[in-house]
Amino acid sequence: MLPFYRYIPFLCILLCLLGAILLAAGKNGRAAFVISVAGALVTAVLSGILLIRLMQTNESFVFVMGRFPAPFGNELKAGPLQALLSTCFSLVIALSLLGGWSDLKHDVKPDKLNLYFVMVSLTLASLYVLTYTNDMFTGYVFIEISTLSACALVMAKDRGQTLVATLRYLFLSLLGSGLFLIGIVLLYSVTGHLLMKQVSEHIAALRATGEFTLQLAFIVGLFTAGLGVKSAMFPFHRWLPDAHGSTTTASSAILSGTVIKGTAILLITLFCRVFTLDTVDKLHIDNVVFVLGLMGMIFGSVSAIRERHSKRMLAWSSIAQMGYIFTGIGLGTRAGICAACFHILVHATSKSMLFCCVGRLSAVNGHRKMLKELQGSARRDVLAGVGFTLGALSMIGIPLLAGFASKLYLATSTMGSATKMGATLIAIALSTVLNALYYIPAVVTVWSTPDGESPERAPHDPTFVIAAVVSIAAVVLLGVAYTPVMHMVEVGFALL
Amino acid sequence: MMSFLNTLVQHRYAITATILFVVGLMNLMQQRYLVRKVIGFNIMDAAIFLLLASRGYVEGRMAPVVAEGTAERAAELYINPVPAGLVLTGIVVSVSVSAFSLALIQKIYREYGSSDIKELVHLVKRED
Secondary structure, rough: OOOOOHHHHHHHHHHHHHOOOOOOOOOOOOOHHHHHHHHHHHHHHHHHHHHHHHHHOOEEEEEEEOOOOOOEEEEEOOHHHOOOHHHHHHHHHHHEEEEHHHHHHHHHOHHHHHHHHHHHHHHHHHHHHHHHHHHHHHHHHHHHHHHHHHHHHHHHOHHHHHHHHHHHHHHHHHHHHHHHHHHHHHHHHOEEEEHHHHHHHHHHHHHHHHHOOOHHHHHHHHHHHHHHHHOOOOOOOOOHHHHHHOOOOOHHHHHHHHHHHHHHHHHHHHHHHHHHHHHHOOHHHEEEEEEEEHHHHHHHHHHHHOOEEEHHHHHHHHHHHHHHHHHHHOOOOOHHHHHHHHHHHHHHHHHHHHHHHHHHHHHHOOOOOOOHHOOOHHHHHHHHHHHHHHHHHHHHOOOOOHHHHHHHHHHHHHHHHHHHHHHHHHHHHHHHHHHHHHHHHHHHHHHHOOOOOOOOOOOHHHHHHHHHHHHHHHHHHHOOHHHHHHHHHHHHHHOO | OOOHHHHHOHHHHHHHHHHHHHHHHHHHHHEEEEEHOOOOOOHHHHHHHHHHHHHOOOOOOOOOOOOOOOOOOOOHHHHHHHHHHHHHHHHHHHHHHHHHHHHHHHHHHHHHHOOOEEEEEEEEHHHO
């Protein structure tokens, strides 16, 4: 019998999958909402316990499922980094549901509401698996599950526009997972294994002999492209603005906050645990990821400036922020990947808060979505206005807010290489200015009053208040007390 | 010449899979009608499964059905069963994805009366 904490990763996945089945059987949307939020919080608490325990003992462990030992069975591997990320994902999903609940009631048909929460449970389950899995093929299966559930989350708002957005998202995602699957097939034919540890040993042996270098480069390229499509890496990002911008608030927050991060984490795991950073560097894949990351950073922000639709603007900003994460991965160093992981936490909390606040701001202004129609909305709901402002400032990178810390870490992590340092610092500076160019006018718009009249206060929305207060606290906490969080990330990276 | 033909025969599965994959991909990119795009996907998936299944097949060996009494016999009697298992899982995934896409296309058709992607993009733009 293993100690209890070793069951936690498996237990969380099982809870989410069982929760999905349970919710599908029910009919009541409200009950499903309560169960989903409670379930997400329970998994967050469990992952938090796991995190504390693993930080105390400074260890990572492998959980063998079934009675088949390696190399035949299926495994999960958990360390502090995985526990930290899953705690964050669970919390963000719970907060997004709370913040988007009133919009959900408005956008989703009442008889379909419980099915929406089924999809949320499946999304959370797939995120957990993508974070914890130690088996390549399990990764592929859950990439597909995350694709289908994410598509269902997008099309929850039953309008023609969202349906077409879903379709484009689906087709591109399928192309991405197809590339990933080919990568697995080729890797299997080269190494003969699917478990990450065994694959990694074989790759190390191949590296020593110098054989199959071209094949390895091709395989790493396939994995990068496949996962890049799912994580909206430039230039595979075109599906994201419509999919994340046109759907209901909770879906936007969940998709932008967590789903696009799941595959990025799998990419980090593959780079560090399977191929090792040294090999990736020798194959020059990290340079490609680095350049694409920088281009995403700039291009996403430029497109956001041109966007007039409030949610689509935030979606373009997500592409820019994923650019930061890919830049960090592309640095190919310990510090770079730690900065990328930290930025995953920062963006998850900030962007879900921004989406919830914009959803609320547009709800108090008669569900209008264009930026200029949100004029004065922050005065109708001050809390949503404060949340939006803080989120925007955090994305720009103002000190004492989460975004500042991650930009700081990304900038300092480039110190190792002169060429990459110059490019990164210029890109960060440029992107900060560009971020300010679209976030500041948006903030000014929501606080300004049309023609001097003072708008009436909107009635309170209790679930949104909880979500906004906790999110604001999280963003400020990440911006002030970033050293302990970064310490956890660094310990977790060493044990990856 | 003979050696070239020999290489072709040796890699016949990989070559067929590549051709199939390109056919599927071109279908996906070029076709305007959504259902045809889905068929393109299925061809791509079939190509990947062919490649995967061929990796586990060893000329002259049998299916790994371990009956009473044969369990102790050497493993070199059998082909590698793992890729076959992966192909089965892959087929399940592919079927569910196809079903989901077709349902979505049906819903879009009811909404817009069209399954032509160019026309749909145009119609959606007009809604904005």
